[in-house]
Amino acid sequence: MGLYERYLASRIRRHDGDPPDHVALIITERDLLERGAYETLTDFFEWAVEYASQVTVYVSVLDTGAVPALRRELEAIDAPREIAVRGPDDRSQADAPIRIGIGLGGKHEFTSAVQTMAEAVDGGGLEPDDIDDEHVEDHLVFPAEPDLVIKTGAERLSDFMIWQSVYSELYFTDVNWRDFRKRDFLRAVREYCNRSRRFGR
Secondary structure (H helix, E strand, O other): OOHHHHHHHHHHHHOOOOOOOEEEEEEEOOHHHOOOHHHHHHHHHHHHOOOOOEEEEEEEOOOHHHHHHHHHHHHOOOOOOOEEEEOOOOOOOOOOOEEEEEEOOHHHHHHHHHHHHHHHHHOOOOOHHHOOHHHHHHOOOOOOOOOEEEEEOOOOOOOOOOOOOOOOEEEEEOOOHHHOOHHHHHHHHHHHHHOOOOOOO
């Protein structure tokens, strides 16, 4: 760890605010085409688990045909903990501290959840009045709500985790994924510690 990284880490340790317990990262399929992208992702896992007990990565794809190849590459990552890789139609619950979702975005995820519940209502297995937040979350790829969502490359809201991140702290950096370093991650954690969370209030 370089001098500046050690300085940032010490600031976080001495801060009154707690670091995020659940960190989410949003990247794109294009990001993973960059040279060294998977090595950066492995490094990110190592940085994140120093602070968080849960790490979620969402990889945005434009074409579902790319999912199998991405899945193979991501499952081959030498990560410090177990990884559960999920595609857009795989919602089996996993209890891995590091989780990776591959999909078409939050709108697609939410639409799919609504369609599944509508089919259950049509089949008589679910009453419309019984549908609540928990029913919706049961049909999301990863229902857990992250404390901190990191978006690289541009200061714009992503279509990913639109339900889960409604009360999350969002951190945007103009650093592209190929250039993302530990200091950039530590800046995000420090910024999180400096904020006063309102949870929509």
